[in-house]
Amino acid sequence: MMGNWFDGILEKLRYPNCKIVLVHDQDFLLNDESLLNNLKEEGYEVVRFENSVSFRYLYEQKYRASQNKYKLLVYTNDNIIFPYEYIKGNFNTEVDISTIFPKFSAPILRSMNREDLDALFTVHAQYQGSSSNKDTLEYIVKHLYKISYEIIDSEVELYKLLLFLHYRKREIPQVVQDFLIEKLKQCKVFHNLPIEKLISSAGSFYVFLEEQWTYFVTEYTKCEREKISEPSSLYRAHPFTNDDVWRLMVNLFMEGTISKVKKEPTLQIPKWMKIGIEEESKLETLHEKLNHISKIVNEKLARIKLYKDWIELIDLVAEYKYTAMESNDTVYVEEANTLMMKVNQDFQDWMLKQYHTLISLPPIPKPKMVHHVPHVLHAQRRKNEKVALLVLDGMSFIQWKQVKKHLKENGFSFVENGIFAWVPTLTSVSRQAIFSGSIPFTFSKTIKTTAAEEKYWKNFWEKQGMLKQYVAYQKGLGKEDYSRENILALKRNSVKIYGAVIDVIDKFTHHAVLGEKSLVSNLEIWLQTNYLVNLLADLIKEKYTIYLTADHGNTIAKGIGRISEGVLVDQKGERVRIYSDTILYEDSASKIDAVGWNNAGLPENYNVLLSQYGQAFVQKGEEIVTHGGISIEEVVVPFIKVQQN
Template sequence: MSWQENLINKLAMKEKIVYMVYDPFGLCFEPAIAKKIAESGVFFGDVNDSISLRLIFEEWADSFVHNALLIRISDKNQYIPFDIMRTAIKVDFHIDKFIPCLDSDVLGLIDSQHYQYLMDVTSAYRVGKLNYLDSMDFILRHIYKIAPEIIQTDVDLIRLLIRKHYLGIEMPQAIERRLISILSMQAKFKEWDFTRLIPNRAEFFTFLQRQWAFYLETQVFDNEIRRSLQSDEHLIVPFDDHDIRVFVDNLFADGILKAIEFEGLSETHWAWVGVIGDNQCSDFLRFEHLLTKLEKIFSNPDGNLFNEGFWGEVSQESGVLNANSYLLMDKLCDANKERLIQVNNNINRYFETWLLNSFGRLISTPSINNPNMVHKIPAWLAQKIHQGEKVCLLVMDGMGFQQWTRIKSCLAELNNIRFEESFSFAWVPTITSISRQALFSGKRPQLFSESLLTTDKEAALWRSFWDDQGLMQNEITFEKKVEKNATLESFTDLFHSPSLKAIGFVINFIDEQMHGMKAGMSGLNAVLDNWLKTWGFSLKINALIDFGFTVVVTSDHGNQEAVGEGWKNEGVKAETKGERVRLYRQPVNYSSDNENVLEWPAKKFGLPSDIYPLVSKGHHAFIQSGKKVVGHGGISLHEVVVPFVTITRRNDAKESEF
């Protein structure tokens, strides 16, 4: 019997029983256990407030399904209503007895998906009982593949940092601190500021960008002169090393590092990859690099690699790829256009299948460093405020990664800020009233069922969240249609009060433009570029930072270019008729022959029990056949996975005047 079966067998899932599962290690989310729970048909609740718990309990009690209700708690002090507590059978899920050689506090830091591997490797190596620090080091070596004792040179170090940040390896802060402590003990690395470079992706790539400029300077003079240059004294990254060069090529092609203006480099030098030349040529090279990379990944993908981090990275890269394709559309041959269509179709096909199987787990799974779903963003912001920061949540309604690529280019003129780019998952159906209310309230949609199809309650939900966090009303503000404040003065009037700590802003421009856009995605991106300049987007972001705010730019949902396939009258009135979604208040009979329409399991996935959505897959739209549209509501990658970007002042930049 496997350890997963050992735990699952504690539960009679086909009996109408309430189980209170104390699960401090997140074992309910371990892949094999999560699959068993999902397949059993049990009601599963992983909730942090009694109202949510009450809704789940009453829904289960009133149902005719004779399956168990599992209530997962991670804290035994969590309040549970007495009548629910009284009826529940208490069960403990602990990992200690299955991995006894590692410190339980360290095990509690890492994702439960790693536990099976740790059992295998500790058994294979016959590991004895390890203390807290030794357990940390064991995790570093075997989970994150980092052996600090063999990092002896600058090349080793850069290879580690690029692998961590380029591949998006996230590790708990306590384990990062352990890595920093070990590396800082080595005198040879005294020039390296690990406290900034290891935890912070944006800080590392800003550092690498500056180092690139120093490196280029060293390539245009002979060795004797070069040794006297001040830039050479500051150059500590060995870019000429073969292993580093391979990474650098990819970093420039992916747009993570930016090519710079430079003269004097020999024509055959490899460093031209990071020097500004023919812009269109550079765009095409990046397009070809990303297209080939994604083709390779999705020609025969390993489904075991599919998780939210994988799809977040794919969304970012394919966003850059597609944004570049519209800039190059007149220059792309038919074969390249067909390759792009095919890779987008493959990505969506795999993503949509994964999402249907994983969305329930995603709702409940704790985030590591950044919120993995939009309803978890307010709690993440609250941590910032409790640490003494002021935050502005700027929601760009309808923004996907294609549009973020354009916005990021606009912000490049601000050389005193840094980005921390990540992603978050929108709620499905991907419509404003559902996902944006979840974003501002910090709640699942089933908890605001009365306002599900309107946005009129957003300000109240935002203020209610911060009231629960202990903020005063004069420390909170909320404003929609911020783009109507065209001048810098009128914009800063929205947040000039020194008492403000939590700002909620909505910019509706992208969403409003997409619904009337006849020129498709290329037209949407073009009008966005123009608006960013005329509205002065970068100046307004800079003003927020000057006033001391950490700015978080995100979206309630993205968008998808689609083609109408028509839709027959179902005989039932739809509550909402979007281009990519239909919402009903009762079950609908529809032809299952249409493989591009999916009945989304709303009740299972956190929506009110009286909502029945039909959502679009692929490029399908519920509109006139053949008509093209940019819309949302469906489950394509670029509707669901949206940018989550933190913008702050660079540590080496001039302090604010305000």
């Protein structure tokens, strides 16, 4: 028996004696990092075919001249015919999920997450049932996701299931969600619960948990105050008193996922409940929280493999850093910086070896990189739905924690994810990639400026069949007092697609006189103006579906001294130097203490030299907040869907 689900695909692609292999992949099987790494080991350069114009351009510029250097694997996820000149004399094939899992129902297979195919391959081998949708689905729910839905008949069991799904970040496909919703709705005990929301959205589930916890504490308080010797049956039988449920609740409080409840100063609270109560003396719980996060980060760091693991990790490290900065305790801030440095040693190594793989991955079902964002917006958009994309220029996951806290207090909830920025993490590179939906290689003429963003944004949507008058773009928002009149999405009734740049965080970054302290306090002052709250509330009122993201994050760095190369260097950043001449680039790389970048996805005459972690090419000893490099806090940025509770 084959050891891996994609061995059959590798076998199929192993022998063709030609320079280009063309693959039709309508089942998104190549949406897999391990498979792409294997193909690379087989000598393939993997390229996703978007359309014939951009592919021809890429092929002529990058591959034709060095054809003997590469074996090219070009794949499409669409039902198209490749241009004739590439088919001629080359190998043309297709890959299909039902040939890998012949015993299962094909429609059910197609709705599965591609990350689960390894585990699916294992359980497929033992399957004895029919290939009907019903049999396949029941088997997959029980054996792949290990959910015994028929024994979930109490709130305790339901809480356990929901915590298993959301806290463990088990992403389950829509078809499995629908199956569970249908089964659970048949149970009378759950008739008053919003089962659909609780299963399908982690954000909604956490809001629900917070409400339940507030209610639980209120009930307890009432009993204590009124000296009722016997706490109410609700209190006694609540799932929070179950050990398994409470253990994970403790983690959610520790990791900042759910908020604590403020208590009355005089009230005595049982020891076990204290973790969920906002204490007057926070130091002990703060220490516990940071220790807990640090332990999890170190455990995850030891077994990291895929890009998704880094997204989970930055979320935790950012929580640690933001909590430490909020405490104003220099010891904790130092410990946060040490942890960040440890993470970045491994992350830099991964970036140099693996980052290029991300470029070959398809943008759907989930975006992996910032230029995937408009593709995902288009794929998820329903007919006539209005969509707003707000790019908070320079917002790292650390600032997102601060923004999120403020928005949460104002009644918003979120579907949170992370994506990778383009390297170098400069606005002109990564923000243009967002609005164009393209890799930087394709906009070499405008790579030093952001002036073409509006044109690129409108062109992208025009290609998707959206007339230009329905598409709006704005930049430079956030510095003025908020007014509906300034927002094109609210001013013009015709707008269906809205892209906007709010660049206050980037401005605060570059003017952070006291380093990160300035950034935190300036951001707090800006958030308190409620510019963002009002903008989001007004967009929701106008029925917009809202996404927030960033083009890059930021990091702290210390100057190693300015490097004077005059006109020899093409573009100078605080953490990056760009050379149009390869010889000059190689010469500088040999002299400067810097990291040579592999230029994945960048134009030919764009050679990138990056400063080491924690360093910048500025006056020796000067401490700044900046961006441009490949630290995790610069590269992995939030991608958030915003909802109102």
